Amino acid sequence: MRHTCQWQKAVKTFHPLKPYTYQRSTPLRAAPAEVFAFHENPRNIARIAPPSLRIQSVECRKKAAPGGTFRIRASQFGLPIDWTGRWEEVESPRLLVEGAIRSPFAHWRHSHIFEPHPGGTLMTDRVECLLKGGAAGALATRLALPLVFAGMFRARHAATRRFFAGQ
Numbered sequence: 001m002r003h004t005c006q007w008q009k010a011v012k013t014f015h016p017l018k019p020y021t022y023q024r025s026t027p028l029r030a031a032p033a034e035v036f037a038f039h040e041n042p043r044n045i046a047r048i049a050p051p052s053l054r055i056q057s058v059e060c061r062k063k064a065a066p067g068g069t070f071r072i073r074a075s076q077f078g079l080p081i082d083w084t085g086r087w088e089e090v091e092s093p094r095l096l097v098e099g100a101i102r103s104p105f106a107h108w109r110h111s112h113i114f115e116p117h118p119g120g121t122l123m124t125d126r127v128e129c130l131l132k133g134g135a136a137g138a139l140a141t142r143l144a145l146p147l148v149f150a151g152m153f154r155a156r157h158a159a160t161r162r163f164f165a166g167q
Contacts, residue, residue: 050155
């Protein structure tokens with residue numbers, strides 16, 4: 001499936017303070033509860049991360065809970081990332097929403113949505129974000145992130161499909 005925000009659309013709808021929204025959906029051959037359980041453990045990011053994202057460590061509780069935090073140390077494209085996230089919403093087995101306490105983003109809201117679908121689950125990632133850095137960050141958000149997210153989420157969704165196909 002194609003992501004819903006294309007590069008050209010992002011440029012046409014540019015507003016310096018408006019977060020960019022990216023969305024991608026993939027059908028999986030697993031029940032929503034199984035897909036939810038996999039995603040509520042941030043340690044599983046290492047199983048689905050694209051080659052450009054190297055996970056060094058993940059600190060978290062095993063299960064997501066509203067207000068719970070997690071920390072990921074990684075590097076992407078050779079740049080270090082020290083990310084602290086917080087679970088904002090947890091509605092088993094259909095929704096996980098995370099925000100960022102510490103990250104390269106001025107605004108970050110990542111919704112993991114799991115809906116019943118013929119043969120399993122329709123998994124949707126929806127990210128609303130805006131890079132730090134004022135106007136320069138907003139411009140980078142609109143020009144670079146559509147390309148980065150398209151590749152990153154394509155790889156993550158493919159890895160998630162492989163994970164559930166192998167069970």
